[in-house]
Amino acid sequence: MTSIIETKDLTIAFGGHIAVDSVNFSVPSNHFKSIIGPNGAGKTTFFNLLSGQLTPTKGQVFLKGEDITKLSPTERTRKGIGRSFQITNVFPNLTVLENVRLAVQSVAGVRYQMLRHFRKYRQFEEKAYEILRLVLLDNKAGAVAKNLAHGEKRKLEIAMLLALETEVLLLDEPTAGMSLEEVPAILDVIKKIKADGNRTIILIEHKMDMILDLSDSLMVLFNGRFLADGTPEEIMNNETVQTAYLGGLYE
Amino acid sequence: MTLHLKLDAVETYIDQFHILQGVSLEVKRGEVTVLLGRNGAGKTTTLRSIMGLNPPAKGTIEYSGENITGLATYQIAAKGIGYVPEDQGIFGELTVEENMKVAMKKDNEQTKERLDYILNLFPDLKKFWKRSGGNLSGGQKQMLSIARAYVNDNDLLLIDEPSKGLAPIVVEKVMESIQEMKSKTTIVLVEQNFIMASTIGDHFYIIDDGRTILHGEMKELKEDENIRRQYLGIA
Amino acid sequence: SNSTGKNEENTESTNNAGTSNSEGSSNSSDDKKDPIKIGVLASLSGALESYGKQTVKGFKLGLEYATEGTMEVAGYKIEYVIEDTETKPEVAIQKATKMIEDDRVDFLIGSSSSADTLAVLPLAEEYEKIMIVEPAAADSITGADWNKYIFRTARNSSQDAVAGAAAIAGDGVKIATLAPDYAFGRDGIAAFKEAAEKLGADIVHEEYADPAATDFTSNIQKIIDAKPDYLYVVWAGANTPWNQIADMKVQEKGIKISTGAPDIAALATMDALIGMEGFTVYYHTLPKNEVNDWLVKKHNSRHNGEAPDLFTPGGMSAAIAIVQALKNTDGDTDVNKLISTMEGMSFDTPKGKMTFRKEDHQALQALYAIRLEKVDGVDYPVPVLMRELTPEETAPPVRN
Amino acid sequence: MLPKNSSKTNIIYCAVAFLLICYPFLNDSKSMLILFTQVFIFAVFAMSYDILLGFTGIVSFGHAMFFGIGAYTTGIFLKRFDQTILILILSILVAAIIAGVVSYIVGLLSLRLKSHFYAMLTLAFSGLFLVAAEKWRSLTYGNDGFTFPIPDALKDRMTLYFVTLFLMIIVYIALKRFTQSPLGRVLQAIRENEPRVESLGYAVIHYKVIASVVAGVIASFAGSMYVLTLRFVNTSVFAIDVTLDALLMTIIGGVGTLVGAIIGAGLIEFAHHWLTGLAKVHWIFERWMIFFGILYILAVMFFPLGIVGTIKLWAIKRKGKKAEVVKSEKIAG
Amino acid sequence: MDVLINLSINGLATGMLIFLLAAGLTLIFGLMDVLNFAHGGLFAWGAYAGIWSYTMTGSFLMGIICALLAGLLLGLLMEKFIIKPVYGNHIQQILITLGVMIVLSEMLKVVWGPNQLSAKTPSYLAGSWEFGGVIMIKYRLFIIVIGFLVFFTVYYILKKTKIGLIVRAGVMNKEMVQALGINIKKIFMLVFMVGSSMAALGGVLLGPYSGVIYAEMGMEFAILAFIVVVIGGMGSIKGSLFAAILVGLSGAFMAYYVPDLSLAVNMLLMAVVLIFRPQGLSQINGL
Numbered sequence A: 001m002t003s004i005i006e007t008k009d010l011t012i013a014f015g016g017h018i019a020v021d022s023v024n025f026s027v028p029s030n031h032f033k034s035i036i037g038p039n040g041a042g043k044t045t046f047f048n049l050l051s052g053q054l055t056p057t058k059g060q061v062f063l064k065g066e067d068i069t070k071l072s073p074t075e076r077t078r079k080g081i082g083r084s085f086q087i088t089n090v091f092p093n094l095t096v097l098e099n100v101r102l103a104v105q106s107v108a109g110v111r112y113q114m115l116r117h118f119r120k121y122r123q124f125e126e127k128a129y130e131i132l133r134l135v136l137l138d139n140k141a142g143a144v145a146k147n148l149a150h151g152e153k154r155k156l157e158i159a160m161l162l163a164l165e166t167e168v169l170l171l172d173e174p175t176a177g178m179s180l181e182e183v184p185a186i187l188d189v190i191k192k193i194k195a196d197g198n199r200t201i202i203l204i205e206h207k208m209d210m211i212l213d214l215s216d217s218l219m220v221l222f223n224g225r226f227l228a229d230g231t232p233e234e235i236m237n238n239e240t241v242q243t244a245y246l247g248g249l250y251e
Numbered sequence B: 001m002t003l004h005l006k007l008d009a010v011e012t013y014i015d016q017f018h019i020l021q022g023v024s025l026e027v028k029r030g031e032v033t034v035l036l037g038r039n040g041a042g043k044t045t046t047l048r049s050i051m052g053l054n055p056p057a058k059g060t061i062e063y064s065g066e067n068i069t070g071l072a073t074y075q076i077a078a079k080g081i082g083y084v085p086e087d088q089g090i091f092g093e094l095t096v097e098e099n100m101k102v103a104m105k106k107d108n109e110q111t112k113e114r115l116d117y118i119l120n121l122f123p124d125l126k127k128f129w130k131r132s133g134g135n136l137s138g139g140q141k142q143m144l145s146i147a148r149a150y151v152n153d154n155d156l157l158l159i160d161e162p163s164k165g166l167a168p169i170v171v172e173k174v175m176e177s178i179q180e181m182k183s184k185t186t187i188v189l190v191e192q193n194f195i196m197a198s199t200i201g202d203h204f205y206i207i208d209d210g211r212t213i214l215h216g217e218m219k220e221l222k223e224d225e226n227i228r229r230q231y232l233g234i235a
Numbered sequence C: 001s002n003s004t005g006k007n008e009e010n011t012e013s014t015n016n017a018g019t020s021n022s023e024g025s026s027n028s029s030d031d032k033k034d035p036i037k038i039g040v041l042a043s044l045s046g047a048l049e050s051y052g053k054q055t056v057k058g059f060k061l062g063l064e065y066a067t068e069g070t071m072e073v074a075g076y077k078i079e080y081v082i083e084d085t086e087t088k089p090e091v092a093i094q095k096a097t098k099m100i101e102d103d104r105v106d107f108l109i110g111s112s113s114s115a116d117t118l119a120v121l122p123l124a125e126e127y128e129k130i131m132i133v134e135p136a137a138a139d140s141i142t143g144a145d146w147n148k149y150i151f152r153t154a155r156n157s158s159q160d161a162v163a164g165a166a167a168i169a170g171d172g173v174k175i176a177t178l179a180p181d182y183a184f185g186r187d188g189i190a191a192f193k194e195a196a197e198k199l200g201a202d203i204v205h206e207e208y209a210d211p212a213a214t215d216f217t218s219n220i221q222k223i224i225d226a227k228p229d230y231l232y233v234v235w236a237g238a239n240t241p242w243n244q245i246a247d248m249k250v251q252e253k254g255i256k257i258s259t260g261a262p263d264i265a266a267l268a269t270m271d272a273l274i275g276m277e278g279f280t281v282y283y284h285t286l287p288k289n290e291v292n293d294w295l296v297k298k299h300n301s302r303h304n305g306e307a308p309d310l311f312t313p314g315g316m317s318a319a320i321a322i323v324q325a326l327k328n329t330d331g332d333t334d335v336n337k338l339i340s341t342m343e344g345m346s347f348d349t350p351k352g353k354m355t356f357r358k359e360d361h362q363a364l365q366a367l368y369a370i371r372l373e374k375v376d377g378v379d380y381p382v383p384v385l386m387r388e389l390t391p392e393e394t395a396p397p398v399r400n
Numbered sequence D: 001m002l003p004k005n006s007s008k009t010n011i012i013y014c015a016v017a018f019l020l021i022c023y024p025f026l027n028d029s030k031s032m033l034i035l036f037t038q039v040f041i042f043a044v045f046a047m048s049y050d051i052l053l054g055f056t057g058i059v060s061f062g063h064a065m066f067f068g069i070g071a072y073t074t075g076i077f078l079k080r081f082d083q084t085i086l087i088l089i090l091s092i093l094v095a096a097i098i099a100g101v102v103s104y105i106v107g108l109l110s111l112r113l114k115s116h117f118y119a120m121l122t123l124a125f126s127g128l129f130l131v132a133a134e135k136w137r138s139l140t141y142g143n144d145g146f147t148f149p150i151p152d153a154l155k156d157r158m159t160l161y162f163v164t165l166f167l168m169i170i171v172y173i174a175l176k177r178f179t180q181s182p183l184g185r186v187l188q189a190i191r192e193n194e195p196r197v198e199s200l201g202y203a204v205i206h207y208k209v210i211a212s213v214v215a216g217v218i219a220s221f222a223g224s225m226y227v228l229t230l231r232f233v234n235t236s237v238f239a240i241d242v243t244l245d246a247l248l249m250t251i252i253g254g255v256g257t258l259v260g261a262i263i264g265a266g267l268i269e270f271a272h273h274w275l276t277g278l279a280k281v282h283w284i285f286e287r288w289m290i291f292f293g294i295l296y297i298l299a300v301m302f303f304p305l306g307i308v309g310t311i312k313l314w315a316i317k318r319k320g321k322k323a324e325v326v327k328s329e330k331i332a333g
Numbered sequence E: 001m002d003v004l005i006n007l008s009i010n011g012l013a014t015g016m017l018i019f020l021l022a023a024g025l026t027l028i029f030g031l032m033d034v035l036n037f038a039h040g041g042l043f044a045w046g047a048y049a050g051i052w053s054y055t056m057t058g059s060f061l062m063g064i065i066c067a068l069l070a071g072l073l074l075g076l077l078m079e080k081f082i083i084k085p086v087y088g089n090h091i092q093q094i095l096i097t098l099g100v101m102i103v104l105s106e107m108l109k110v111v112w113g114p115n116q117l118s119a120k121t122p123s124y125l126a127g128s129w130e131f132g133g134v135i136m137i138k139y140r141l142f143i144i145v146i147g148f149l150v151f152f153t154v155y156y157i158l159k160k161t162k163i164g165l166i167v168r169a170g171v172m173n174k175e176m177v178q179a180l181g182i183n184i185k186k187i188f189m190l191v192f193m194v195g196s197s198m199a200a201l202g203g204v205l206l207g208p209y210s211g212v213i214y215a216e217m218g219m220e221f222a223i224l225a226f227i228v229v230v231i232g233g234m235g236s237i238k239g240s241l242f243a244a245i246l247v248g249l250s251g252a253f254m255a256y257y258v259p260d261l262s263l264a265v266n267m268l269l270m271a272v273v274l275i276f277r278p279q280g281l282s283q284i285n286g287l
Ligand SMILES: Nc1ncnc2c1ncn2[C@@H]1O[C@H](COP(=O)(O)OP(=O)(O)OP(=O)(O)O)[C@@H](O)[C@H]1O
Pocket: A014, A017, A019, A037, A038, A039, A040, A041, A042, A043, A044, A045, A046, A086, B128, B131, B135, B136, B137, B138, B139, B140, B165, B167
């Protein structure tokens, strides 16, 4: 089993505060990994380092053995790292369909075409629709994204990520704020992707039941540092994790 | 017990869209009332209508017996209503301290006490006191947003999905704090975390398609699996 | 063709002739003669508004004077159209074309800014219309950009410079100059330098300042350092250095100031320069002749007690020149005839006799060496005549 | 999926174009021809600005820079060399190349900056061009500028009318296609949320530079045409007023619509013409500029999204259609 | 040496004057994020109202008071009828404030005529002292003093009261500020009025500085004020002061030592600052 994404001594400091501290991390391909940890542990920052939104003060990121530390988010996306954002991050004045279509278009490599009409690429639109159906958002395809309810925006976020068709998917709290009724549907989507194979998924979540249900393994971050790694059972039984993170709710 | 907040057949439009089509709520003083419903049902819009951020086109909103429909948001807030919005509403370029300062209505002993309490509840905020709000982690922003509502001597708190993005242990703390506050403060809560909702809620309303379609005691909901399955899609 | 709605084009004469575009050319043998039309371009809005208004007032009075109130010459009615260039070249061109093509004017007069005027010059050539330039002063109008249809009743920058030099330059006199750093200032100083050096003066320092600057003290400091006898200033525009020159005690250091006296509104800002010796193009008390007396009197009664200002006589002179040329051709507007009669033509203006020089059609004219003095009952420094500089004396070099 | 609407609007556009082509044969008033020519040129300039403002969400205060480059290049070529069509075309091409290179460099230097800072940096660059035009007097004759002859074939106002009309139509079609190309859609996404575009795999800075080069080159065409109609050029082509004109025309018409830029140009030029005309009718209108100012104020009050934008919104509202694609073309507040 | 001192003092004074012009804009543009192109109109109105009443009454103080009142009144009217509907929308702000700018400067001509007016320095501030080769122009020292007074007042208000915070918060998220029980509309109105009256103050003080006031002065100096606010770092009064002094000093020294560049000095300065300090001179949030 070769690791598809790997970090070495990954570190970043904001001013004096070290948000991610010498994290060594490695995920084999087709693996489902979850990252947990208290608020402010550095999970999102860690994602930002993987996807290139931030550059580390120290350490490296490898994708399939290649050092990608110096690459921009754009280049990393093209190489196969896609991500969703914790704070919904969509194109507010574009329609839901257009939001997804843009991602599809990027994947298809139609980036600098400036002479043909975009509607000539009918297949992009169809693809986008397909993905929206998958996340149960096709009924809102024509709506302007900023008018969506919170949960709907989260779905759009996932749709855009799926459209990128990257080998590695970084999901930052995809179901936060999603209703009880709809979480299972999204879970199904994620499971389906997982079942399809050849995708590596890394998930940040605070919903433990979901994590336990999905993950092959878990990493725990604490104060920016690596705390533990293991199967869901191992982690759940780890006492430090229990006191520092889980508290009484999951006892 | 008197009614603290009453919504009567509230209808709200956003632009030309008819979002709320008849929301009626009765919130008793000193209780926690939870709004439930699927995404896009209109829970957030209900809270925003109460705050005057999306003023209703029809229906009335009464607060402590007084009609507050149509008042400006700041007037409503000044009556002692605190609001934790869904998107947290952090002032990204202000520091945590400045965010709190903007929120604090009074600068007296009581406020200081409450501030101490809050910083105890969320030590992260103390740690990042001088950091700008935009740089906080998702959960820390949520804490700050809750803190801003807690710091004033409010009679009523409208809280939109407080548990979102919080670590389980912090969720627990927030729950405790809400329960502690209940004696003095009435709370209307939108919450998707059913454990939390059912633990601290006294009363529930289910909103669907812009209407309140069902309400009752939280106990009943906890016990009645049928309702849960029918309206909330959970067992 | 469809030209309704064109009638509101205001030809401010007594008779608004919608007939003006009936037949192609006018036959002088006709009983009813087509009116002769003059188009005036001036800045009636924007920064040069007051100049434009002076020109227009002068022009109207000039027509009245030259036709003795009949508004007719050689049996032809004279009509005119006035258009606002807004001090924008593109508007000037648009308005000029409109006047030539739609109003069918026979003469153009204008304009308040050199750029507007330069932009219109090629139109005069293209349509073969006489254009009298007033009051734009750029040398290139009668220099590099000149064409034979262009005449100028305004003085040009070189004449200003020659006058300025004549007022102060002499053997061994050391002069420093200050001017705004753009074409007007640079040209003005270049011409001044030539004239002053010819008179034996020594230009010890040239200083150019940002025309929009708030602070001129650095420039003034350098001038003080150069220890000249005179500081000669070329300035135009609202932002003025006078206060700072006074504050820096330039005069106390034995440096005398000299500049061209501007219009009345600007004179009001020159309190600090009382005692200054320089020159002026016109001030209403300076020229002693009948035309000026008439102008001052009429202007007074027409414009509730106001005296004519810097460019009023220029507008008047332009009108007088046209009327006189038409008298000479007996109302014939054939352009070649007009050019040959106007070349070398002399005419009486409020500033005395002007003569269109043959070579470049620049009107040679008197300018005035003056001193700014405080005069009782006038709340601004008044230019008082020291010496009239004759047309011959101020004749600029021919540069076309 | 194409909304039926668009074929209807296309018919309207064609009809208007046809009317404009016929116009000179119906009314041969030269000043009207000049006015229309002016409108066409500024429409081209404003459309180029709309690419920045409306489609990419960049406010530039220095767009006059490119207009001026076109203006001076054409002016200098025609003054220095033959007055042939060939030289003219050559000058336009050279201007386009210079504008392209300059916008590329300026873009690289400044497009990483945040909104206001970018706007002010472009202002600084165009200010430097203004100073250069003032100071390099051997070439530019300074602030007074210079006149120059133009090819005989273009001396007729009618010819110029058709040339500029043709240019405007071509530019409109080309830019329309440009904005509706896949690349154009990415520009609009950048306007909405720049960092997000990065993480979709698009290199944002390339797109912004492309937008600024396209806008710069088109603006230089407008500048070349402008001086061709004037046969004169001076430093005013680099002035902030020129940029503000483009800004106003674009906004009044409605940003992000292209047609808006054309309508804005027409509206402002004609309002100008009409108001200055009024000035002579009654003294009340002597200060006609006031009415111009009031026009802007009223425009914002009654057409908050610009004329085209607001009309589109009305159309949507009337149809009661929920959030339409068109609305996506309006810019974020 | 004398030259250096002279240049420094005059540069400082010019800088202070520019600061006075920019201070109002720091509030309106920097803090409230309103692209107010009519700001120059407020200068000009302050100048005309102030100089006119000064000429009428003979009291410069009266002139200053009238300018301030004119600024407050215009600010009130503008905020209420023009700016309020367009907060947060730069595009509409540009159009509508340019409209206001035109109306304001044309109205000046309606009221006071198209000619420039002369603005005399009050006798107690006229003239200069000379020590050795160093010339101290009294009016400039006065400007320096006023400049510092304005700076400290504004600095105090922004730093020691919540107003600055509330305005910045309001710009970021108006709804949230209101939901915290604050009447942000009223505060915006007050700040706008204060900003306008400071612009008017700058205008009237500019009068005696150059000796003339004219309708076009507004736009000319507004650009300078924008430059100062931006290179100072948006919304930072300290940054504005610093930037204004930098502009003043570099203008003075350039005009003396590199006169060929003096036309370009402001633009060059801005380009250099923005290329090397893309957020302006002050820190972000560096109030
Ligand atoms: N740009 C930044 N500047 C300064 N500090 C930052 C920045 N970004 C994040 N931090 C800090 O780094 C720490 C890690 O933040 P991060 O967002 O990675 O947390 P997280 O693990 O995702 O938490 P949560 O579960 O609440 O989302 C936090 O304390 C946060 O305040």
